[in-house]
Amino acid sequence: MSTVLQLSIIDLSLPEKLSTSRLIRRVLFFFFFLYPTQTAYLNHGFFYLTNHGVPEELMKRVFEESKNLFSLPLDEKIVMVRRGFRGYSPLYDEKGDPKELFTFGSSEGVLGQHYPNKWPSEDLLPLWRPTMERYYKSVVDVGKKLLGLVALALDLEENFFERLGAFNDQAAVVRLLRYSGELSSSEDEEEKTCGASAHSDFGILTLLATDGVPGLQVCRDKDKEPNVWEDVPGIKGAFVVNIGDLMERWTNGLFRSTMHRVLSVGKERYSVAVFLDPDPNCVVECLESCCSETSPPRFPPVRTSDYFHERFSQSLISYSGSA
Ligand SMILES: O=C(O)CCC(=O)C(=O)O
Numbered sequence: 001m002s003t004v005l006q007l008s009i010i011d012l013s014l015p016e017k018l019s020t021s022r023l024i025r026r027v028l029f030f031f032f033f034l035y036p037t038q039t040a041y042l043n044h045g046f047f048y049l050t051n052h053g054v055p056e057e058l059m060k061r062v063f064e065e066s067k068n069l070f071s072l073p074l075d076e077k078i079v080m081v082r083r084g085f086r087g088y089s090p091l092y093d094e095k096g097d098p099k100e101l102f103t104f105g106s107s108e109g110v111l112g113q114h115y116p117n118k119w120p121s122e123d124l125l126p127l128w129r130p131t132m133e134r135y136y137k138s139v140v141d142v143g144k145k146l147l148g149l150v151a152l153a154l155d156l157e158e159n160f161f162e163r164l165g166a167f168n169d170q171a172a173v174v175r176l177l178r179y180s181g182e183l184s185s186s187e188d189e190e191e192k193t194c195g196a197s198a199h200s201d202f203g204i205l206t207l208l209a210t211d212g213v214p215g216l217q218v219c220r221d222k223d224k225e226p227n228v229w230e231d232v233p234g235i236k237g238a239f240v241v242n243i244g245d246l247m248e249r250w251t252n253g254l255f256r257s258t259m260h261r262v263l264s265v266g267k268e269r270y271s272v273a274v275f276l277d278p279d280p281n282c283v284v285e286c287l288e289s290c291c292s293e294t295s296p297p298r299f300p301p302v303r304t305s306d307y308f309h310e311r312f313s314q315s316l317i318s319y320s321g322s323a
């Protein structure tokens, strides 16, 4: 039996930005005290975000349209199959997991041109594209506000990540997921139970909405053997937010990108993850405020596009790098 991980709640509607950012700092800072108690206190980079302003009605529609898309016959879905990462990924495409995905991003700007979205035909799903585009914009607005608070939490200016060229409102990615719920007959315990295998997210922040079916689990300490997995239940209407790998690199590990997975609970499950990713040209290197002589940068600078290319090549079968 796994335990439930109690996540902190960040209320995005509170008017006092500084006190919210201080709370974010407390929630995200990764402390490791070896003295005087010899105990380690691991923060995990996950929290709930409430009162975020994305209308409940819109979230409901997104789940309905997601269900409509995954319910299409396979030949209607296969015409939208991804070549790079945008489009449809059939069951088992990602690390052999029993889940289907559909990924899209902004249609605007260089990224929209370079990675064209694949939309289901209007004849089949007339409300699909407008619903998804509205959701994209709404959640990216939330992400931008939240990233401003994260910057304040790091003693930076609120618009720091925009000025750095890291935040680009066309670089986010929406991923619709459907877990079939099937329990594999594999002998391997990890494979047997997993809807989504253990991973960390690549980017800045992830905002996740689920249909309430349980399954998400977090492993706070990936070096501890055997791994201890704790359940993260959904809260209706709230996002589960987590820090991605590139934010961990910016903060030199002060904010952590934590390993998580989704267990198959024998029941179909839908979720929608919005990945707030940096601009592909942004070089991510340790923030000055996060390193010192005694705590030098732990990660070399890396261009976002190179980092993503490498990570996608590891996780997707037949990743070609183009849309
Ligand atoms: O479906 C979920 O609850 C989590 C999905 C996830 O972690 C991901 O897509 O990166």
Ligand SMILES: [Fe+2]
Pocket (backbone or CB within 6 Å): 199, 200, 201, 206, 260
């Ligand atoms: Fe994830």
